[in-house]
Amino acid sequence: MIISASTDYREAAMRRLPPFLFHYIDGGAYAERTLRRNVSDLEDIALRQRILRNMSDLSLQTELFGETLAMPIALAPVGLTGMYARRGEVQAARAAAACGIPFTLSTVSVCPIEEVAPSISRPMWFQLYVLKDRGFMKNALERAQAAGCSTLVFTVDMPTPGARYRDMHSGMSGPHAGLRRFWQAVAHPGWAWDVGLRGRPHDLGNISRYRGHPTGLQDYIGWLASNFDPSISWRDLEWIREFWKGPMVIKGILDAEDARDAVKFGADGIVVSNHGGRQLDGVPSTARALPAIADAVAGKLKILVDSGVRNGLDVVRMLALGADTVLLGRAFVYALAAAGEQGVRHLLELIEKEMRVAMILTGTRSISEVNRDILVS
Secondary structure: OOHHHHHHHHHHHHHOHHHHHHHHOOOOOOHHHHHHHHHHHOOOEEOOOOOOOOOOOOOOOOOEEOOEEEEEEEEEEOOOOOHOOOOOOHHEEEHHHHHOOOOOEEOOOOHHHHHHHHOOOOOOOEEEEEEEEHHHHHHHHHHHHHOOOOEEEEEEOOOOOOOHHOOOOOOOOOOOHHHHHHHHHHHHHHHHHHHHOOOOOOOHHHHHHOOOOOHHHHHHHHHHHHEEOOOOOHHHHHHHHHHOOEEEEEEEEOHHHHHHHHHHOOOEEEEOHHHOOOOOOOOOHHHHHHHHHHHHOOEEEEEEOOOOOOHHHHHHHHHHHHHOEEEEOOOHHHHHHHHHHHHHHHHHHHHHHHHHHHHHHHHOOOOOOOOOEEEOO
């Protein structure tokens, strides 16, 4: 039974990918309760159906940080995207540009900034973590600005990696991980040929450029664990705010007080996010956290949101709860793994159609009209 395009692409990705890669993108932290609530809480939000309202003039277009978006969606930063399809960040970025929305390159991407940025017709966004190696951070910011990246997405909810037990079972980490990954790749020849062999180099491109030598998957977990900084505070972001010339978005906000602090700091936007349920299990879903945050800071900065969004109806729900724009993460990676650039384009086209249906049947002609009035209280 077809539930959504994202569900179909997830099943296709599970068949094509070695288990360590599928479970890395599919899993969450601890018992994965927040991961599940992100989806279920969003699905439970009911919409008011309205009729006979002349919906012939409908637009999904919106403005964000001086950019025109064909719809209020951006592709979220996802680490190791280049392992899910051959040079996957490039393919995903091309799909986003073709659909008129931004693509966000992760710090821990396979393809470096200098490979992805020239491949698309619009400026991409760049995501950065607070890391102990401030030299790397400065280098990454300089390279992102030189490449014309328009918006910085600064992720602050990873002062330490979450406990992702699925990765230990799958072979992403744990004993004999390298050998397990090798045999899993052999058992998935389609991926092994297209990505494993033809998609090289398989290293963390942005980090390798800085270090001057390859930083491969075998170094990935260790490098992250040793470089995330639990001492992070708002003070650590001040030099970045001064250095970065474009819009700066703080990603990882889940509490209204933190959102107010982001306003005081001078952020241009925030991403209401629990990292897709991959950090602290047991925190609220973003659908539950979003309304209070929107009430606290709406109009003072732009509000973006991620986690749990699987289709166009979910996008409309998040907009109604107070978001200005929605980030897609897992949903686009499933499509990328299953069918590359065309899969991502197809998913985005379906999401646009689903949004149009939802807006027509809730009587909203523009994105600015999508608010809590369309929700069943």
